[in-house]
Amino acid sequence: MTIVQVGSSLVEIAGKTRAAASKLAILSTEAKNQAIAAIAQALESSQEEILQANVADCQAAAEGIAKPLYKRLQLDEHKLRDAIAGVRDVGKLADPVGKVQIHRELDTGLILKRITCPLGVLGIIFEARPEAAIQIVSLAIKSGNGVILKCGREAVRSCEAIVKAIKQGLSQTAVSPDAVQLLTTREETLELLKLDKYVDLIIPRGSNSFVRFVQENTRIPVLGHADGICHAYIDQAADINKAVEITVDAKAQYAAVCNAIETLLVHQSIAAEFLPQVATALAENYVQLKGDQRTLEILPNIAAASEIDWETEYSDLILSIKIVDDLEDAIAHINQYGSRHTDVIVTEDIATAEAFFGLVNSAGVFHNCSTRFADGFRYGFGAEVGISTQQMPPRGPVGLEGLVTYKYQITGNGHIVASYTGANAKAFIHRDL
């Protein structure tokens, strides 16, 4: 079974998605939640088919792909049940659409409102994890957006089975099945990136180099981050125990993720006391260390770090260490080599922490806690559509609010601008209601 019919061009598919999204955009919260419930129900009913498709994907991929990728590709009963529970959780989240952000009387009878609305059509490009399709479709529908999914080659059978079930579920609801589309070939990815008239936001989920490729090859806004180079700075006024625990958690609790630290910066006056302790704790967690010259004087048995280490996201149990002269030196290092993701200072000195908050130019600036808290669920957003390291909002972990925009609505009664200009110009009231 192929979802993309032979002969139907991507532009045609995108046009259908936009038409369906346009109707979805103005549905009530209740109608959207019913559609989300129907999706969960349909996925449950199609469980066997989906799991069999995944077995076929895994068999086909078994020889050609790396182990971690294979693990992400695998979708067992347990993972599928969790994903379906996730769909029902999205149903419970607050509707991000229709929120009144500004409500202002410009003049008598001339009322301005700024109201959140869906973006339109999302383009989601993901790699092996088939359950990502389930999560993103539920978030797209909750936020009133159509969605064009593009899955990795290895996951095609699984994703086709999933999207087939989702479309079946939607067919009994107010949301048209056309609102959800699946693409499966690499050529379609390149074409998708060019559809700036049809697609309003691209969310790439994959390797750093893949995200960078997407960013450099589309005029459509991209939500995502290429790099996660996070730092912990241990200040001279740090509590050593906290510093050790936070460093171990931030590096070793889950090293492959973007909010784990890559570089540890240590104030010179605390280095001799702190470094041996943290080195022992990190060794117990199988973390391999690399240090700058001054660090090597205290930890002579670790490898030497070079310039390239400061700009490397290891995504592994490796940590580079640098001794810095002071707070200013630490901040300069972070602003030069960091990726503006998340950085933490460990100190008992509140003024120093505040200076760090003000001067470090990252989406997350933390004090006395692990960088691993940088996450939409932990922030209480309910769902995370991605983490953005761009400077403009949405920045940092992005929940449903990253999938909506806003419109300005004005209602008048024949009001014209000519009345507010020239010699007898009326004045605006500008009163918030």
Place this chain on the structure above:
Amino acid sequence: MTIVQVGSSLVEIAGKTRAAASKLAILSTEAKNQAIAAIAQALESSQEEILQANVADCQAAAEGIAKPLYKRLQLDEHKLRDAIAGVRDVGKLADPVGKVQIHRELDTGLILKRITCPLGVLGIIFEARPEAAIQIVSLAIKSGNGVILKCGREAVRSCEAIVKAIKQGLSQTAVSPDAVQLLTTREETLELLKLDKYVDLIIPRGSNSFVRFVQENTRIPVLGHADGICHAYIDQAADINKAVEITVDAKAQYAAVCNAIETLLVHQSIAAEFLPQVATALAENYVQLKGDQRTLEILPNIAAASEIDWETEYSDLILSIKIVDDLEDAIAHINQYGSRHTDVIVTEDIATAEAFFGLVNSAGVFHNCSTRFADGFRYGFGAEVGISTQQMPPRGPVGLEGLVTYKYQITGNGHIVASYTGANAKAFIHRDL
């Protein structure tokens, strides 16, 4: 006098601006307002020098440039006084920096805040109007950002005199004069667009083709709009008098601006009554009309409109007219040919207006008032940095909030993620404070 010293590369200038901006970012509202007052004072003291520089610019340009451009280039005592008053007005606006958007207890002692902060360094590229430099510098400083200005060739002497005065004014304040830079050559524009490590936002102010050039030649986010193709749709349930007045205002009150309408869409059942009346009123305002086939049957003496008219921003006293079958037909036209700027429906039917609000995919959707209200000052934003027709926020007229972003700050007391995972995982509280 040249502000850009020989031998200093643009990267060096950008680095200095960033360093100055980093200090400016954490200044108090009071310190920023003092700097803004000092700028106003210094511009007043340098009035003679600035006006003389402008006379020289005008003399040099007199033969080579078009009249409207010459008019924008001219800076008389009156215009300068208004611009300086504008600086003082910016001083009175609320500080957009340091606003707490989220304040949440994640767990006991683990507090999340989302706080607005400056973007960093703005790159502003403008053409002939020298007073634009004055306005943008005051907005940049109010929002805590450094700014690299690039002015048009014709306005170099004026802008150099203005920036010299601004830097003199700043030299006695907490804001370093390095926070404001001026570039003057075309080559520097191209180089500026490549400085994505130093510049966080580009605001181009110029022709549509210039804005499009900038959008297509930089990876830095761009705030601005290439096209302003706005529509008025006169519904079958329109009040004819309101419809005529709104159409005339939206087209003829100031035709050269982006929020003026280019196309009038008229419901077929009201066309025979409405079109002759609006044609008379528009003729009195020197508006030239072009109509589709059905319009020509009612107004046989106007020119014929072709496909190209629907996608043309005339920026002049020209209006294209099309008769549509119904609301759906009107919305389809707007979503196909519009530039998502601002569109208005004239109708006494509230349900029809609401459908228009929901289905028209533009930054501004208006009901029974002129599209010319789409403006930051009229919306009550105090100052406008530009109008954005992108889909993602900031969208529509953008005030100071378009010049800030936010950071997530977390303060803990040794909190680590390991405590919130696994068998004995602690639960998050997620309580808004």
